[in-house]
Amino acid sequence: MSQTTYPPSPEMAKNAHADAQTYAKMYAESIENPEGFWAEHGKRLDWIKPYTKVKNTSFAPGNVDIKWFEDGTLNVAANCVDRHVATRGDQTAIIWEPDDPADEALHITYAELQGHVCRMANVLEKLGVTKGDRVVIYLPMIPEAAYAMLACARIGAVHSIVFAGFSPDALGTRINGCDAKLLITADHAPRGGRATALKSNADQALLHCKDKVQCLVVKRTGAQTTWTERDHDYNALIKEVSDQHTPAEMNAEDPLFILYTSGSTGQPKGVVHTTGGYLVYAAMTHQYTFDYHDGDIFWCTADVGWVTGHSYIVYGPLANGATTIMFEGVPTYPDAGRFWEVCEKHKVNQIYTAPTAIRALMGAGDDWVEKHDLSSLKLLGTVGEPINPEAWNWYHSVVGKGKCPIVDTFWQTETGGHMLTPLPGATTLKPGAAQQPFFGVQPVVLDPQSGKEIEGNDVEGVLCIKDSWPGQMRTVYGDHARFEKTYFGDYDGYYFSGDGCKRDADGDYWVTGRVDDVINVSGHRMGTAEIESALVAHSKVAEAAVVGYPHDIKGQGIYAYVTLMNGEEPSDALRSELEAWVRSEIGPIAKPDLLQWAPGLPKTRSGKIMRRILRKIAEDDFGALGDTSTLADPSVVDELIENRMNRT
Numbered sequence: 001m002s003q004t005t006y007p008p009s010p011e012m013a014k015n016a017h018a019d020a021q022t023y024a025k026m027y028a029e030s031i032e033n034p035e036g037f038w039a040e041h042g043k044r045l046d047w048i049k050p051y052t053k054v055k056n057t058s059f060a061p062g063n064v065d066i067k068w069f070e071d072g073t074l075n076v077a078a079n080c081v082d083r084h085v086a087t088r089g090d091q092t093a094i095i096w097e098p099d100d101p102a103d104e105a106l107h108i109t110y111a112e113l114q115g116h117v118c119r120m121a122n123v124l125e126k127l128g129v130t131k132g133d134r135v136v137i138y139l140p141m142i143p144e145a146a147y148a149m150l151a152c153a154r155i156g157a158v159h160s161i162v163f164a165g166f167s168p169d170a171l172g173t174r175i176n177g178c179d180a181k182l183l184i185t186a187d188h189a190p191r192g193g194r195a196t197a198l199k200s201n202a203d204q205a206l207l208h209c210k211d212k213v214q215c216l217v218v219k220r221t222g223a224q225t226t227w228t229e230r231d232h233d234y235n236a237l238i239k240e241v242s243d244q245h246t247p248a249e250m251n252a253e254d255p256l257f258i259l260y261t262s263g264s265t266g267q268p269k270g271v272v273h274t275t276g277g278y279l280v281y282a283a284m285t286h287q288y289t290f291d292y293h294d295g296d297i298f299w300c301t302a303d304v305g306w307v308t309g310h311s312y313i314v315y316g317p318l319a320n321g322a323t324t325i326m327f328e329g330v331p332t333y334p335d336a337g338r339f340w341e342v343c344e345k346h347k348v349n350q351i352y353t354a355p356t357a358i359r360a361l362m363g364a365g366d367d368w369v370e371k372h373d374l375s376s377l378k379l380l381g382t383v384g385e386p387i388n389p390e391a392w393n394w395y396h397s398v399v400g401k402g403k404c405p406i407v408d409t410f411w412q413t414e415t416g417g418h419m420l421t422p423l424p425g426a427t428t429l430k431p432g433a434a435q436q437p438f439f440g441v442q443p444v445v446l447d448p449q450s451g452k453e454i455e456g457n458d459v460e461g462v463l464c465i466k467d468s469w470p471g472q473m474r475t476v477y478g479d480h481a482r483f484e485k486t487y488f489g490d491y492d493g494y495y496f497s498g499d500g501c502k503r504d505a506d507g508d509y510w511v512t513g514r515v516d517d518v519i520n521v522s523g524h525r526m527g528t529a530e531i532e533s534a535l536v537a538h539s540k541v542a543e544a545a546v547v548g549y550p551h552d553i554k555g556q557g558i559y560a561y562v563t564l565m566n567g568e569e570p571s572d573a574l575r576s577e578l579e580a581w582v583r584s585e586i587g588p589i590a591k592p593d594l595l596q597w598a599p600g601l602p603k604t605r606s607g608k609i610m611r612r613i614l615r616k617i618a619e620d621d622f623g624a625l626g627d628t629s630t631l632a633d634p635s636v637v638d639e640l641i642e643n644r645m646n647r648t
């Protein structure tokens with residue numbers, strides 16, 4: 001792992017919230033005295049009744065129980081909106097950038113946001129929604145999605161957002177799964193120049209739900225929709241209600257939201273996050289990881305349908321009084337310059353996106369980036385998968401012009417906020433590594449067989465966390481036993497992330513991908529991410545996914561799916577070239593046994609490669625693909641099956 005490293009620039013180290021010394025001091029405090037540390041940092045929120053108890057958590061087998069700030073009361077919407085109105089009412093809270101760049105962007109101030117959220121809260125109450133009720137939100141990336149989240153938080157209802165790209169089936173399952181009282185949707189959802197008929201999807205989903213579920217419909221495009229007895233017109237109702245509303249007093253441990261994981265390893269799980277600890281953690285990570293300062297324009301390109309959108313479009317930034325961008329579109333519409341156009345237009349200071357988007361834009365060529373003035377950018381972030389050093393270097397040099405630190409943030413729906421991440425003023429960056437734990441996080445590397453902690457550096461194993469942090473999920477909705485089994489069942493006394501990791505000679509962490517994705521070739525264990533990175537490092541390869549398949553001699557063989565850069569054509573010569581390339585990059589053991597050209601890869605809507613499906617195709621066992629409801633484009637699967645390389 002020898003590579004170029006990037007120390008923080010002297011200005012960054014000087015002006016950042018944390019330089020290396022501050023990080024070391026705060027981190028040590030957070031581990032030696034978590035009670036004291038979080039008692040102090042919990043004060044970043046406004047509490048109605050201040051907490052006297054800080055941490056009450058147990059990872060003990062059969063008795064996993066997590067409570068933070070348990071006797072404190074507060075309201076999330078009051079913290080994200082009301083308290084800023086006095087000090088920064090005229091500051092923009094949300095910049096909304098529509099799908100079509102020809103349409104006008106909106107700038108919503110904190111004072112305006114308060115009015116919108118209060119109106120929506122009053123509408124929800126008028127429809128009979130009360131504290132503790134569940135509300136499913138199935139909306140495009142429009143400001144009303146944020147109003148709906150905050151309105152639920154304001155009255156104490158629990159929201160569960162379903163990404164607007166999901167099918168009626170996936171939506172119906174989630175409405176029934178949390179026994180929702182209300183569904184909030186829109187007529188249509190424009191995205192990438194096409195409009196999804198959201199209301200008609202909602203109608204189909206509701207055919208399979210109880211009659212009591214009501215539906216609140218926001219007008220986005222105004223195009224024709226069906227109308228049923230359970231429907232309510234949001235745009236009409238908000239005119240009838242007041243723009244004042246008293247926020248409910250919530251206990252720190254009252255649920256704030258339920259969110260299903262992306263389902264890349266199996267059935268999605270209904271992850272439950274609560275009020276106090278989650279918000280403290282989302283806000284603090286947003287401030288330190290992105291080094292957010294007052295006046296900065298922050299852009300997280302995720303959808304609010306993912307946890308990244310919850311913590312880093314809405315809750316974290318707004319709790320910090322930030323200006324946050326909500327983008328309705330996709331990176332490549334109307335062209336591959338859209339991200340950079342938005343950065344230039346709104347003078348974005350921090351951009352936070354996923355490796356899959358970075359690789360796609362890298363594949364489209366540098367010209368798209370160079371056309372735009374990106375001088376406002378101070379920091380770049382990534383999340384979702386390990387980022388290949390090749391993509392990291394492109395992001396760093398072409399997008400960041402070598403002057404913006406990259407924060408490669410490792411975390412999960414379950415963790416509420418960042419777990420491992422460089423801090424821009426403190427960390428000497430290593431391309432491809434998430435590096436250091438955030439305050440309060442105690443990562444350990446366990447031996448997967450014995451379950452014992454592996455001490456020292458330059459070691460590898462499974463990534464677990466030794467003690468609780470405030471943003472941790474509390475349970476799986478309606479199934480605490482599944483929560484305990486999934487996350488605490490493998491290694492007694494530890495939270496198991498499901499990911500493998502290395503701790504290098506300097507003590508920095510490298511997440512190597514899911515443990516399920518490790519393959520064993522002739523007795524050698526290899527992370528698929530490493531082979532993928534080698535393939536992507538080849539100049540003609542845009543993206544690659546590697547899985548194992550049963551092999552008579554080696555135990556497992558290596559099956560690679562390869563997507564070429566725009567304009568490159570598959571050929572046998574290129575195949576041999578790639579095989580030789582992997583052999584020279586990693587070693588003969590890593591050479592793919594089978595290599596399939598893939599015009600597209602099956603991905604979740606949040607852009608994660610679904611290796612579970614690729615594994616089935618590689619095994620020539622595609623009859624049982626499992627739950628595919630979270631796939632972005634199911635048609636790529638048919639193409640891959642058609643041209644599969646292993647026909648047993």
Ligand code: ATP
Binds near residue numbers: 263384386411511514
């Ligand atoms: P499911 O749990 O249903 O299979 P999922 O794990 O894909 O779905 P998420 O919570 O969205 O759902 O993703 C978290 C996972 O994403 C992590 O466990 C890890 O595998 C991967 N990940 C996220 N960020 C990073 C990162 N910076 N580096 C490496 N891996 C990452």
Ligand code: MG
Binds near residue numbers: 265498
């Ligand atoms: Mg997961």
